[in-house]
């Protein structure tokens with residue numbers, strides 16, 4: 001590509017002119033960077049209601065699971081206490 005300031009021919013990948021130091025056209029670099037940032041966008045935003053419903057069910061399941069685990073632990077501890085109290 002040619003420098004827009006002095007007209008000196010530079011390499012296509014050159015960021016600055018080798019003659020005058022003027023910054024070269026960076027449209028190619030920004031065009032390559034734009035799709036990479038859009039690819040990182042989360043596709044979950046398409047169904048915000050479904051995602052919130054899923055999250056609620058996940059929290060309810062987690063609460064029920066923790067309750068079951070704590071009840072099992074209490075039952076096991078009580079069973080152990082009764083077992084050793086009988087002896």
Ligand SMILES: [Zn+2]
Nearest residue numbers: 003006017020
């Ligand atoms: Zn130049």
